[in-house]
Amino acid sequence: MNIDFHVHSILSKKLEFDSELFLQGIEYAKESGLNAFVLCEHFNAVDLMSIYSYLRNNYKYQGDRYLVNGFSVFVGMEVDIKNGGHIIVCGNRDSILKIRERLEFHIKRSNFIAFEELLDIGEKYECLMIGSHPYRPKHKLYLQPLNLLARLDALDLNTKDIYKRGLEIVEEEVSNLSKILNIPYVTGSDTxxxxxxxxxRTCFEAECDTIKDLKECIRNKNFKIEVSKALKLKVYSAKITKNNIKKLKKNMKEDFKKE
Known part of the structure; x- marks a missing residue:
């Protein structure tokens, strides 16, 4: 099973969920050789609950993932933590809703949840927890205490970081931290x-239907990592298209207000 552990379904956490774009993304993912991804929208995205409701109302839920036109979608959130860093929390759909409720008091930057508290919550619900882009300049997760970082299931080898700084540099940083913490690293497009x-993509030897399956395959390192040779072109194209669509939506709203 080929999986992407870091996928967003909306252009920006300030915009609404677009089901048509989401379904186009599913088909593109399939054509790109993926069989599954972790949908981890930002926990403070304005339309987060619409995504969960859309999936629950339209698709079969089997194991711990939705089956969307033959494609596996695991659900989660990307959570900001106090003192810097993002954590991907992926779990059973009911557990994710309960965790989101717990995070309601931690929406603003001034009150982001403490790393240790989030780890405690994630472990209580037996979630998969991944340290997002640990060396990104604006989100320096690597500066968090090592004993807390070691409680994560994996680190994130992230497409956006590779695009900006190069695969060799980024993978060396993540790999070194992985060795220090004695936890693996997996891949996330951060799209x-x-x-x-x-x-x-992270290529597992086995199919994974549950969070337990994912955690076990990661822990046992039963996977290999693949990086597209067309990464820079794809990221650049996605960035330009995303920005143009956001500008178009903004202009449409301004024109609507003028009428």
Whole structure:
């Protein structure tokens, strides 16, 4: 099973969920050789609950994932933590809703949840927890205490970081931290627009239907990592398209207000 552990379904956390774009993303992911992804919208995205409702109302839920036109969608959130860093929390759909409720008091930057508290919650619900882009300049997860980082299931080898700084540099940083913590690293495209899907993928030897399956395969390192040779072109194309669509939506809203 080929999976992407870091996927967003909307262009920006300030915009609404677009089911048509989501379904186009599913088809593009399939054509790009993916069989599954973790849908981990930002926990403070304005339309987060619409995504969960859309999936629940339209698709079969089997194991711990939705089956969307033959494609596996695991659900989660990308959570900001106090003192810097993002954590992907992926779990059973009911567990994710309960965790989101717990995070309602931690929406604003001034009150982001403490790393240790989030780890405690995630472990309580037996979630898969991944440290997002640990060396990104604006989200320096690697500066968090090592004993807390070691409680994560994996680190994130992230497409956007590879695009900006190069695969060799980024993978060396993530790999070194992985060795220090004695936890593996997996891949995340960090896409907000479908063209970026397939730039990286984690290829498991087995099919995974549950969070337990994912955690076990990661822990046992039963996978290999693949990085697309067309990564830079795909990321650039996704970035330009995303920005143009956001500008178009903004202009449409301004024109509507003038009428």
């Amino acid at each position: 907000h627009y479908p063209i970026q899907l397939g730039t990286v």
